[in-house]
Amino acid sequence: MAAVLLQAFGAHAQQNDQYPLIPYPASLQAGSGTFTITAATVVTADPAFTDAVALLQRLATPVLGKPLKTGSAGKIVLRKDAAITAAEGYRLSITAQKVELTAGTPAGMFRAVETLRQLLPAGMEQPILTMKGLPVAKPARQPLVLPALEIADEPSYAWRGIHLDVARHFFSIQYLQKLIDLMALYKLNKLHLHLTDDQGWRIEIKKYPVLTQQGAWRTFDKNDSACMRMSATNPDMAIDAQHIIHRNGKTLYGGFYTQQQMKDLVKYAAARYIDIIPEVDMPGHMMAAIHAFPDLSCEGGSKWGELFSTPICPCNEGTYTFAENIFTEIMNIFPSEYIHLGADEVDRKSWEKNTACTALMEKEGLKNSAELQSYFVKRMERFFQSKGRKLIGWDEILEGGISATANVMYWRSWVPDAPIKAAANGNKVIMSPGSPLYFDNLPDAHSLSNIYHFHVVPQKLTPEQGAAIIGAQANLWSERVPSENRADYLYFPRMIALAERVWSKQLDFGAFEQRLPAHYKRLEQLHVHYRLPDLSGFTAQNVFVDQAVLDIQKPLPELTLHYTTDGTLPKRNSPALDKPLIIKQPVTIKLAAFSPGGNRGEIYTLDYKKEDYQPAVATFAPVKEGLQCQYYKKYFKNTGGMQGLEADSQFIARDLVVPPSVNAPSFGLQYTGFIDVPETAVYSFYFLCDDGGVLTIGDKVVVDNDGQHAPIEKSGQVALQKGLHPFRLDFIEGGGGFSLGLKYGVGNGTPQIVPDSFFKH
Known part of the structure; x- marks a missing residue:
């Protein structure tokens, strides 16, 4: 072909x-x-x-x-x-x-x-x-x-997709049309709509009108409140007023799509050769439905548990009647070959305590609740097949065993063998791992490269197994995406990098970077609120001994840079940074780039502090290569949780690569020793981690990147004399796959990996 x-x-x-x-x-x-x-x-x-x-x-x-x-x-x-x-x-x-x-x-x-x-x-x-x-x-x-x-x-992969969660926050039909047009521009062909979840039911079901009458609306929840707080410094985080109503003395937030609106959208997408894949997530993530129909769960209602919300009950025939009625209407709206069942993050505790479930498990020869979930999935798949459709589920459907005809959407980066197991079982696989394809994770300077170099076909697969990988998809979960501008910012330009990765046979990231600026101009014309390219030439925490120079080379010539020193947010009428800025006194600078159309980029807060060079330390015994490392096999919310605990084990680390012996699902590491710098200078450090980490040199916290979060890089500076300096790097992983990397530069020079020879103990 x-x-x-x-x-x-x-x-x-x-x-x-x-x-x-x-x-x-x-x-x-x-x-x-x-x-x-x-x-x-x-x-x-x-x-x-x-x-x-x-x-x-x-x-x-x-x-x-x-x-x-x-x-x-x-x-x-x-x-x-x-x-x-x-x-x-x-x-x-x-x-x-x-x-x-x-x-x-x-x-x-x-x-x-x-x-x-x-x-x-x-x-x-x-x-x-x-x-x-x-x-x-x-x-x-x-x-x-x-x-x-x-x-x-011609394309490299058949499945080239984008996902949007319209359940946590609602998006207008007009925005979905805009997204479809942009997908078509970049030759993407699958739009996966996450239509229901605990926080909202967004699709009209004529047999059960209460699902949208009640489930499509809510009072503001904790994520809405968090967005409102963040909107004080970022207008993109404001709740969209067009989705707020007042009913019975209450302020409600939400919305839903009528069946006719969705049918029209399906036609709009089909005219652009894009399939809309609907997802009605069950048996978990069904709180919005269970609140309307309490008998759907084994407990008679739904509440938040230790893990997730109470799911629907797979041991009640009424559950299947309800589910089949729902999906019959879904299939009448969406002609897509694929229907997404979800079936992820199911808290099965209520099933394990239910006598009807115990009886069903005994009757069907099911050994545990994972197999009971698989029973539900297989039964729904048979119903889908009776209607000429194919089932997709998130990769948890593998846990209790699945048929070879089910399609697996892989998302759990921390379960790297899931696509391998699926391919070996004969299942088709869509690659959608959280890192780097969860676009709700904040973008940074490495995002485009990470997407572009992503292995669509896992390297461990044989060529025969690799044929099971039908493509890839990026997901945008909307808990913290309250506006269409925010969605644009998170999609673009990452969507463009993904589009080339899954279509092109000639992959050259350097050439891609040279072609990308022309697309910023096109996005500008199309009123896309894209993320501007990163600025460089500084760190978040900056130091100087005599003076510092803020000199930024604009990534695009048409951008203008504006800054403030009074704590206010930079605007287009703020002072322009159009020449090097000499800094001789401590100051906090807020800096942002602006496109010709007024699109504001990241707001960078740059702290400048004056300090003397830290003196090097003398040791009484010869130092050896590497760092001492304490290993804690425990879950930590932040690195402070390791303080005062006895380590489970310790070893000498030659570098900052986490060794295979560190294999606990959640853990903490403390690297201690010295860093041996070759010259007296101000050093910049760039600390990438997932989840959290803190870098301390001497008595100074140089980079604070602590807490549970997706991969993100933070930076800071420290003034050091030539020689040895006490070094400590604390790192935690909460479960779900980790990233750890440390780069350095002299002043604002080009960042590079810290050489192993710098580390001593």
Whole structure:
């Protein structure tokens, strides 16, 4: 299949950064000259390609002032070619005389037109927004000029997905349409909607109207309150007022989609060759439903337990009647091949105490509650199959045993053998591990690289097992995502990196970084509240002996930098940082970048303190290589929990790589000894950890990255004399996969891994 498409051009051609396409095509050869689309340009298309023609007209009409003409012998030709057998494969040929797009399927042709779109100027997007009625400045019409080239392209993976949790916070239909349009622009093809959870039921079920009458609305919960507090310094964290109502003297927050709204959205997505995958999560995460129907649980209601909420009862026939009625209506709304059951994070304690469950387990020969959960999943799968659908579940469905026909969505990074077990069992697997594909985890300077270098097929799989991996998906859980702007910020540009990772056959992160700035301009035109590139040249905690210089090289030339020193948040009218800033007195600087459209980037708080060089210490005995390490096999909320405890074991660590012998699910490590610095200087340290960590040198906490959190890097500085300095690094892992890394730089120099030779004890 691939060979048919790519033989003509060669699959391994070097990337040409003159063409800022993302995802990058399998093959691209530059041509000579350009082709200009004008109002007189005629389009000729095979009748199968109506959606692609409609997209082409949506792109051209607002710029040209009228639709392109259609007819025979056109200069833009959309031609069907049965020899292109890849489901979404296409060819694109542009010369000075003609544009020819060729595909074997309507989906492939639609992807071809999206590639054509990226070759056109970013400014063309503004008239499109004007057509949609969005408030944009009146754009100047510009020629639609295409560079001459030849492209042959097809995707690497069939499943290229994005997930949105609309249960914790609700998102408008308009936002879902915007997300679908952006997915189409970057050739993603699966939108997974998490429609129900403990905090909200978001889809109309006509047989059970109370599910949305009650379950779609709530008083503000703890996550809502946390968002409100954070909105004081970040307006993106404000609760969206359009989803607040007042009923019976109460302020309620939420919303739901009618079945007709979702059917319309399904059609909208299908016209862009995107499947919407619905998820109604059960047997766990069902509090919103159980509050309306208490008898669904074994206990007659639902409450929060030690782990999660009380689930529905798999030992009651009424549960299956309810579930089948729900999914019958879901299937009438969503024609997708796949239906997501969820089946994750189930607190099974209520089942273990229930006599009906005990009786069912004995009758069915089930040894434990995990197998009882599997009984529920298998029974639901048989129902799905009776309707011609395929079941997807989160990777917990493996625990009690599953059929070979179930599809597994792998998310638990700390269970690395789950996709291996699934592949060995014959299951298809969608890779969606929390690190790096949970987009609710805060992005940092390493996020794009981590996504781009992610192994879609785990390295431990054989080639035969690797065929079970059908693609990957990024998930956005919305507990702390109260607004559409916040969702944009968390999706972009990470979604773009994922799009290239799962489509492209030529993967070159350096080339990707060079092509990405053109897409910031396009996102700006499309009113996407994307995350601006990181600023560098400083740490969060800065020190100086005589003076410091804040000198930032802007990552994009069109950005402007603004700062304050009075504690207020920087705005576009705050002082501009357009030349090096000399700092001679202690000060706190708040700094942010702004795009031409007013999009504000990260707010950096930079503390500058004056200090003397820490004197090096003398030792009475020769020092040895490595650090002493204390190992605690226990769960800690923060590193302070290790203080005063007796370690379970200790060893000498040559570096800061956690050895295989540290294998407790939750643990703490204390590395102690000396750091031997080669010169007197101000040193910057960059501490990456998941979960928490604290770096102390001498008597100074240099980086405080403590607490339970996803992988994130924090930084600080310390002034050190040449020689040995007491060193301590505390690190905790709460369970769920860990990251640990330490880099250093002299002053604001390029960060690099701390050499093992620096560590002594």
